[in-house]
Amino acid sequence: MNAQPLIDGLVAGSMIGLGAIGITLTYSILKFSNFAHGEFISWGAYAALAVSSALAMLYAPLAAPLGPFSFGWSLVIAAIASAILTGLLTLLVDALLFGRLRRRGSAAIVLVMASFGAALTLRALLEFLATSKPAYFTSSLQIAMKLGLGARATPDQLLLLGVAVVTVVGVHLMLTRTAIGRSMRAVSENPDLAGIAGVDVRAVVRVVWLMGGALASLAGVMAGLVIQIRPQMGLDLLLPLFAAAILGGIGSVPGAMLAGLIVGLAEAATVMFIGAEWRAAVSFFILVAVLLLRPQGLFGRLA
């Protein structure tokens, strides 16, 4: 018995989980399933690539690898810059598209279709700007460390797991312990009532987009670091993201992360025991099974 699928699944699952948090927040607070969320992941990865390349060009020592990791300070700075840039991109898309539809009182399905259009546009624009050739943050190779039970992981992968856990705990505490978190939950329960009670609904909507964008960009940087950066990377992650958001229960941040890990592990197990070509079907089976058997998910409440 080899424990390698466990590591692969956890690493993939933590990226899925971070992306699924954005989906679950958009779904529970803005009331629509955002098919453009995957594109925020791709844009986040490319934004980080652009910033880190620029930094490395301006001041080469920034790109020198940090300790056992394959990247230097340039990527750390780039990841933070990308979180902000991707957050701003989500606000731009909302101002141009979703906000207008929301003010017009459009049905959820209209917003879903609009998000399809936004996804197509963002993806085509990214392919136009960056070409569809895969890109990498660094070209340096990393030797995987032995972890026992036949499992290996690179220092990058272990760091990403740690960052994912810290991020999820942070987002969860923010939602449950801070004033803006309480406002977000109030708007998710009932936007009109929250507005009457003095909650600034538009500010809450902005925070939801900024958080979703920042988490998506983090997932994109992670995927870019341990796999590769392609304009299609977000689209490939979209179905696992939805499976995780629904399995975790719409609106639940710990649920989205836990479900992301479950989806990641299920994918890794499928690759190991059934065959790599069935990997993408796993999310679909999880999705349909949850929708049929437990539509409220693991931690959600019935609507």
Next chain:
Amino acid sequence: MTPELLAYAAFFLTMALSFAIMCLGLNLQWGQTGVFNVGVAGFVAIGAYTSALLTAPAVQDRIGGLELPIFVGWIGAALAAGLVSVIIGAITIRLRSDYLAIATFGVAVAVQAITGG
């Protein structure tokens, strides 16, 4: 009008008419009955692969290649895509509209993955 230009126009007309047939199907599902099927492309792919498997010439080490007449391919494609959609429909028809969108998107992705992109 050179023959090349005509051939080019005919090619685009064929594509446009194919899209028109897909729209007819979507209109029936979404327009007439309110079933928002995001995965139309997945069912198109099932039809295309079925017809190819039924009519393509036999090649060593490749599945299909039954060399049947082209009409058999068309009917077979319609039957296969219809059969799959009956199964998918039986599972998903009771879902809320946005969950149905996600599930049918899943169908399209799963079909794409299984056929190898």
